[in-house]
Amino acid sequence: MGDLLAWWKRKGKNLTFSTVWLCGFILIPYAVWMERNARYHDGAALHYKHIFARVKGEICMISSVHLGKPLSIPDLICARRIGIPRVTRTRREIIEVRWCLPFPGWIKLNTDGCSLGNPGKAGAGGIFRNEKGDSLLNYREYVGIRTNFEAKLLAVIAGLEQAKINGFQHLWIECDSTAVVTHCYREANVIADFLAKSSARFEVSYPVEAWPRLVSMELELDANQHPRYRFMNL
Structure with missing residues (x-):
């Protein structure tokens, strides 16, 4: 039972639909x-179908099956198939x-x-751009493990x-880590x-000489101040 409980709890931590899973360990x-x-x-x-219906009814009586964590489409489908109400995606x-x-x-x-x-395997990279959004210099470094x-x-x-090497003095540095430097999404x-x-993937330590087409498109989007969109759970 101890091994089963430990496995059940570890499994629950990896599931978005964890509340139902954890309740099941007690109710079943x-x-x-x-x-x-x-x-x-x-x-x-009693027939096993009646027992299952009783367990499902107990779960449905819980005040909130979903506690605000992001809920995936497969989880929603699973909830509908089992017949558990009050399960909604986070806005x-x-x-x-x-x-x-x-x-x-x-x-x-x-x-980044x-x-x-x-x-x-880790890599570090960066790009310098001027007030027009033109790329002045880029670098990549493979930094090991x-x-x-x-x-x-x-x-x-x-x-x-x-x-320092290139004499860039008026520098605005941006990174997507709040712990490192000025943050951006x-x-x-x-x-x-x-x-x-x-x-990191190719273990290379030299700049890009010719941008891939998709990356070139991203450079143009940046230079033209084109918006991108980020979806955040409330």
Whole structure:
């Protein structure tokens, strides 16, 4: 029973629909035990469908099956098939996100770090752009086995080194980690994200000379201040 309880709880942590799963651990053994006693002592027996309906009814009586966590479409379908009511998806807020041009005379540096495994193979990357959104310089560095935080921090350090080498002084640095530097949403850090991930995946430490078509399109979207959208659960 101890091993079963430990497995059941570990499984519940990985499920969005965890409340029903965790309630089931209590209600199902209870229902089986009560049915066992009824058959042993009273000679009465219920069909398994009636027992299942009783368990489902107990779950439905819980004040809130869903406690505000994001609920996936498969979870909703599962709830409908089982017949559990009061299960709804969390409402979402849509945020408009834009990459902002730097002020005249300034250069903007977007950095990012990526760890494939956290810790795992990691890469750091960044891109310098002027007030028109034109790419001035980009860099990628494979930094070995690191955590995500370490990779993001090393990306900023590498950017500062590149800025010093190239004489970039009026610098605006942006990253999608609040713990590292001025924060921006990932939707406004697409190019740096590409540089970091490609560096980690292919273990390369050299800049991109020819942008892939999709990345070039993202550069144009940034330069034209085109919005992207972020969906956040309320």
